[in-house]
Amino acid sequence: MVQTRKQMNSIAMYSPGKPVEELKRELGLDKVIKMASNENPYGFSPLAEKAMMKEMKNVHYYPEITSPVLTEKLSKHLNTSAHNFIIGNGSDEIIRMITRTYLNPGEEAVMASVTFPRYKTNVLIEGGTPVEVPMRDGTHDAEAISEAVTPNTKIIFMCNPNNPTGTILGKNELLQLIQSIPPDVLVVLDEAYYEYVHTDDYLQSLDYLEDFPNLMILRTFSKVYGLASARVGYGIAHPSIIQELLKGKEPFNVNRLAHAGALAALDDKEFMDLTLEKNESGRLYLESQFTRLGLTYFPTHTNFIMVDLATEAEAIYQHLLVKGIIVRPGHMMGYPTMLRVTIGKPEENEQFITALEQVLHEQVTT
Known part of the structure; x- marks a missing residue:
């Protein structure tokens, strides 16, 4: 065997x-x-449905490798440079890209003890060591996460709002946490549920991309946009991080129908x-x-x-x-x-x- x-x-x-x-x-x-x-x-959006049906006639063609049209539209939608984006087959593919690109065997990735399980899985697959920090009343413990960082730490995964608890870490606590992290540690903020947040006490992380070149933000079309089975997610980070992730990205990872649906969903x-x-x-x-x-x-x-x-x-x-x-x-x-x-x-x-x-x-x- x-x-x-x-x-x-x-x-x-x-x-x-x-x-x-x-x-x-x-x-x-x-x-x-x-x-x-x-x-x-x-x-999901009727506009997305119409766009996907229209795109059916092109399914015999491969899609563009880096989804440049969606990247450009997202950059305008979020008022952020197109060079800061990478498109994935769901944001979980980008999580896989991150561990594949940055984690050497034996290096550590810090995460909450109760959070999206694909962080831990991908760390283990790459031979890394997941460091799981206990929750505090169902919420990330910012102080404990900061204290868990060692010279062997390479990545921090933060799901905010957190899955499965639904809680958020307040904006001041999160900002102080990011400020405390060494610049050679990648801080990944997974904001899959970003659009549902209903409080002012939430860090608008896009405003801090230029301040923290080690920051990466993940978002998705699977939740509020309703395109779960189409599999489209995206990452936002400093161009140097995006270029490294692109080296290990699978070709043609976002299919034509998904790309068309995501484009139209942004208009609805x-x-x-x-x-x-x-x-x-x-x-x-x-x-x-x-x-x-x-x-x-x-x-x-x-x-x-x-x-x-x-x-x-x-x-x-x-x-x-x-x-x-x-x-x-x-x-x-x-x-x-x-x-x-x-x-x-x-x-x-x-x-x-x-x-x-x-x-x-x-x-x-x-």
Whole structure:
């Protein structure tokens, strides 16, 4: 038998939210609500759909290697030089580019103990050492992260807002943290949920690119833009970092349909505004219902929320599956008494609360 690299021995395959089709087959259900993968329940922009359909006639041609049209449009959209951008097959591909480009075997990458798991996975694949810093009330501990940096540290990964907790690190704390990091350590701010943030206490990181040449920002079209399966993400950093990442980028990594959809999505402010308005309403509804049920939750700035059931959440998760509702159990993310719930459409949120209340009542009475 051919032996794998030793780094692969400590890595498991990524575990996504349970697919709707799989649950329907397993339990013979006709209707299933998926509130597990932080997808946009309102779909995606009609302008993007039209553009992707139009681009179908060109699928026999390879796309341009660096997605220059999307890069130029993003630069105007964000008022940042086009030389600061790299486009990826989802922002998780850019995470892979980062570890491939910058991490030598044995070097360290600092991250929170509960955060997006692909940071750790890619560090391990490259033979690096993940340094996991405990959370503080579901939030990044800036002081502890700064103290975890050693001469062997090469990268810091910060998911802000954080997945899976939905929390943010306040702008003053985050800025002080970035200022404390040596210039030879790459600071990666993953802002996949940036558009959902609803507070002024959030660092507008783009304003600091020139001040910190070791800063890199990640964003995506998968969440608020609703293009999750198209796979388009982007990184913003000093041109010197972008040029190094391009050396290891796979050719033709962003397909023509995805590129066309992303371009059009940037023009559809109406769709984005609708998504954000509906998400805010759903967040407030879920928070009010959790409070009514006596449940606590992390304050979220995303399109999902983590709620504490004060009991083993995996059993509740299984009971919800029987009722046709898919969420994410917290035991997979370091919080065994919590569920992570994607904020859905109003009727989905209501059905979830009804089912959750029934299950919790059954747990108490049995």
